[in-house]
Amino acid sequence: MSKPELQLSGDVDQDMLNDDSNSSEYVxxxxxxxxxRKGHEYFCEVDADYITDRFNLINLQKAVPKxxxxxxxxxxxxxxxxxxxxxxxxxxVLETDARKFYGLIHARxxxxxxxxxxxxxxxxxxxxxxxxxxxxxxxxxLPVGLHDIxxxxxxxxxxxxxxxxxxxxxxxxxxxDGAFFGTSFPGMFLQAFPEMVPRHPxxxxxxxxxxxxxxxxxxxARWQExxxxxxxxxxxxxxxxxxxNGGYRSAE
Amino acid sequence: MSEYMDxxxxxxxxxxxxxxxxxxxxxxRFGHEYFCHVPTMFIEDDFNMTSLAQEVPHYRKALDLILDLEEVSGDEASGExxxxxxxxxxxxxxxxxxxxxxxHAAEQLYGLIHARxxxxxxGLQAMAEKFDHKQFGTCPRYFCxxxxxxPCGLSDTIxxxxxxxxxxxxxxxxxxxxxxxxxxEGAYWGTSFPGVFLKHFKELEDYVERKGKESYELRVFGFRINDQAVSGQxxxxxxxxxxxxxxWDEFAKCEFELPQA
Numbered sequence: 001m002s003k004p005e006l007q008l009s010g011d012v013d014q015d016m017l018n019d020d021s022n023s024s025e026y027v028x029x030x031x032x033x034x035x036x037r038k039g040h041e042y043f044c045e046v047d048a049d050y051i052t053d054r055f056n057l058i059n060l061q062k063a064v065p066k067x068x069x070x071x072x073x074x075x076x077x078x079x080x081x082x083x084x085x086x087x088x089x090x091x092x093v094l095e096t097d098a099r100k101f102y103g104l105i106h107a108r109x110x111x112x113x114x115x116x117x118x119x120x121x122x123x124x125x126x127x128x129x130x131x132x133x134x135x136x137x138x139x140x141x142l143p144v145g146l147h148d149i150x151x152x153x154x155x156x157x158x159x160x161x162x163x164x165x166x167x168x169x170x171x172x173x174x175x176x177d178g179a180f181f182g183t184s185f186p187g188m189f190l191q192a193f194p195e196m197v198p199r200h201p202x203x204x205x206x207x208x209x210x211x212x213x214x215x216x217x218x219x220x221a222r223w224q225e226x227x228x229x230x231x232x233x234x235x236x237x238x239x240x241x242x243x244x245n246g247g248y249r250s251a252e
Numbered sequence: 253m254s255e256y257m258d259x260x261x262x263x264x265x266x267x268x269x270x271x272x273x274x275x276x277x278x279x280x281r282f283g284h285e286y287f288c289h290v291p292t293m294f295i296e297d298d299f300n301m302t303s304l305a306q307e308v309p310h311y312r313k314a315l316d317l318i319l320d321l322e323e324v325s326g327d328e329a330s331g332e333x334x335x336x337x338x339x340x341x342x343x344x345x346x347x348x349x350x351x352x353x354x355x356h357a358a359e360q361l362y363g364l365i366h367a368r369x370x371x372x373x374x375g376l377q378a379m380a381e382k383f384d385h386k387q388f389g390t391c392p393r394y395f396c397x398x399x400x401x402x403p404c405g406l407s408d409t410i411x412x413x414x415x416x417x418x419x420x421x422x423x424x425x426x427x428x429x430x431x432x433x434x435x436x437e438g439a440y441w442g443t444s445f446p447g448v449f450l451k452h453f454k455e456l457e458d459y460v461e462r463k464g465k466e467s468y469e470l471r472v473f474g475f476r477i478n479d480q481a482v483s484g485q486x487x488x489x490x491x492x493x494x495x496x497x498x499x500w501d502e503f504a505k506c507e508f509e510l511p512q513a
Contacts, residue, residue, distance in 0.1 A: 132392050134416055134425040156394050158470070163487035165394040165468040169429055187472035190483035200486050205425040207404075207418060207447040214447050216457075217423055220493070222506040227489035231479075238480055246482035 030076050034102060039172030041127055042143050042155065042181070044118040046102065046109040048075045060104055063150070064097040073098050100150060103180030107148070110181065111188045119185075120193060129169055131159040135201040141166065142186040145178025153178045158186040161198045197245045202228065274318050278362060283432040285387055286403050286415065286441070288378040290362070290369040292319055304364055307410070310349055314357035318365075360410055363440030367408070370445055376452050379445075389429055391419040395466045395491075401426065402446040405438025413438045418446040420460050422491065467491035 035043055050056055052075055061067045072078045073094055086094070109115040119142075122128065126140040139161035146153045155176045157166045168174045190197050204221045206213045228248075235242060242248055279287045294300055295318060305311040315321075369375040382388065383400050390398040401417035404425075415436040417426045428434055450457055469485060470477055477484050494503040505511045 132426045132429065134427060158468075160483075161487075162490060163468070163470065163485060164491065166392045167394055169392070183474075184472045187470045187477055187483065190470075191472070191477075191481070194482040197482050205418070205423070207423075207450065209444045209447040209451070211443075214450065219503065219506050220423070222510050223494060223499075223503045224489045224492055226502065226506060226510060227492055231486070231489065235480065240480050244482075246484065246486060248486070 030074055030098065031102070034099065039170070039176070042122075042173060042176060043103075043106055044110065044115065044122060046105055047114065050109055050112070050114075051075055051102075051105055056105065056108060060101070063104055064101050066094075066097070067101075070094065070097045070101050074102055100177075103177055104150065106180050107145070107182035107185070110185055113192075116189060116192045119189060120196075123189070123196070128157055131161060131166065133159065133162050133164075134205070135203045136161040137201070139198060142189055143181040144186050145181045145183050148179055148183055150177050150179040155181055160186070160190060160196070161200060163200070195245055199245065199247050199249045202248050202250070274320050274358070275362070278359070283436070286382075286433065286436065287366060288370065288375065288382060290365055291374070294369050294372070294374075295319060295365055300365070300368060304361060307364060308357055308361040310354055310357045311361065313349065313354045314361045317354055317358040318362055360437075363437055364410070366440050367405070367442035367445070370441065371448050373452075376449060379449065380453060383449075388417060391421060392426060392429065393419065393422050393424070395464070395468070396421040397463075399460075399463075402449055403441040404446045405441050405443055408439055408442050410437055410439045415441055420446070420450060420456055421463055424490075465491070465493045 031045055031048075034040060035045060051071060057067075057071070064070050069078065083091070110119050123140050123142060126138075128141045128143050131139040131141055136159055139159055141157035141159055143155050144158045144165070145155060154174055155168065155178045157168055158164075159166060168176075202225075204225070206218050206221050208214070232242065232248065240246075275289055275292070278284060279289055295315070301315075308314060370379050379402075383402065386400050388401045388403050390396075390400055396419055399419055399421035401419055403415050404418045406413040406416060414434060415428065415438045417428055418424075419426060428436075467488070469488070470483070479485060494500045502511075
């Protein structure tokens with residue numbers, strides 16, 4: 001981890017700076033502890049430089065009380081003395097605030113060039129799980145929030161193959177705040193890595209009884225296929241190459 | 253469930269005291285939560301077993317095992333010629349059928365009987381109870397709001413594919429969430445089950461029709477992505493339902509075939 005460059009002007013004593021370099025040798029970094037926690041597999045590591053850059057924290061000051069202290073806590077910049085003087089209750093509050101704050105910075109970080117790279121590595125490993133839809137062929141998923149304001153809804157998973165939204169498999173992941181990933185992440189990700197956009201499956205499942213398709217379901221499937229063909233035609237008319245990423249996989 | 257438990261008792265009560273009955277112990281095994289109990293009455297009816305003898309090896313012994321009619325000891329040689337006796341006879345020496353082979357055959361046979369039974373009225377009732385208790389899991393799709401799933405196979409012959417789950421709400425097919433169900437044979441539920449289930453319980457279709465038909469569209473900072481971009485929306489049709497009058501007209505034209513543009 002690179003040495004945090006402190007741009008938090010004024011609030012930091014000089015002795016805290018000195019403390020930092022030797023304390024990190026025997027104490028595990030807060031960020032590492034956070035990432036190692038069970039259920040936090042979706043998060044990536046946010047650079048300390050990014051966290052301490054005030055510009056990146058615009059409008060986050062009001063998100064938690066004692067904002068400066070929380071930032072210092074996250075980058076392990078609080079002196080031992082300060083921590084020792086805190087009551088257990090205060091420490092607990094600080095820890096909760098730090099987690100929330102890290103989540104909010106995380107949402108901003110993962111749509112930066114560096115953050116996208118880190119999430120790309122996680123996506124490649126299918127850290128966010130795979131789509132359970134049969135025709136999606138184990139497509140790796142991407143985390144997404146439905147709101148950018150914390151405390152509204154939990155994280156969901158977006159499948160780039162069927163373009164739909166799924167609930168995480170494990171309840172541990174299902175309880176993470178969606179705002180920690182943000183509403184724009186999958187869109188940014190797929191624009192940054194267009195080669196990661198799969199070709200979309202066109203195969204459908206229609207329930208059958210002894211080989212005969214159910215009429216109502218089959219009719220709907222036909223109508224939906226008609227909508228797809230109309231879109232396909234429109235795209236081809238606009239010279240979009242559908243034989244490559246973002247195109248359609250043939251039904252067979 | 254009690255309704256058909258009663259059916260079984262008269263036939264198996266007298267010999268159930270000493271050892272576990274095969275069907276309940278099979279259904280209560282870990283990972284067998286999708287199976288329901290097939291009453292012995294159903295199995296004892298030869299009509300229901302039509303042509304199963306050709307599909308399962310050691311049919312007789314397997315059937316006896318399922319019905320708890322006879323203890324098959326580990327080293328007992330099969331005296332009678334089974335329907336598929338020819339395959340054993342090829343080796344020349346008297347065929348030795350071990351308990352584990354019979355056990356395996358019994359599982360296959362029970363699975364195929366199960367696929368037939370769940371299409372009967374009684375079977376549908378039993379499966380509906382499991383459905384209500386979400387024993388087949390719920391749809392992972394966010395907008396399906398935890399709709400219960402129905403197990404189904406992609407083929408009616410053994411060994412083709414594992415069990416899949418059908419969501420009546422999004423009308424799509426999913427893999428089981430838990431890995432313990434990933435290796436279950438799909439033919440044990442059969443291809444027709446979700447269809448028959450939907451047609452039998454009309455209220456389910458009505459309920460699904462009344463449900464909200466929301467779908468998701470990817471946005472970046474609140475803006476839509478252009479259709480022509482590589483990451484543009486290409487799958488809207490998959491979750492689309494007719495809304496406007498023109499769309500309903502178009503829908504009517506799709507009644508029997510895809511209209512040519």
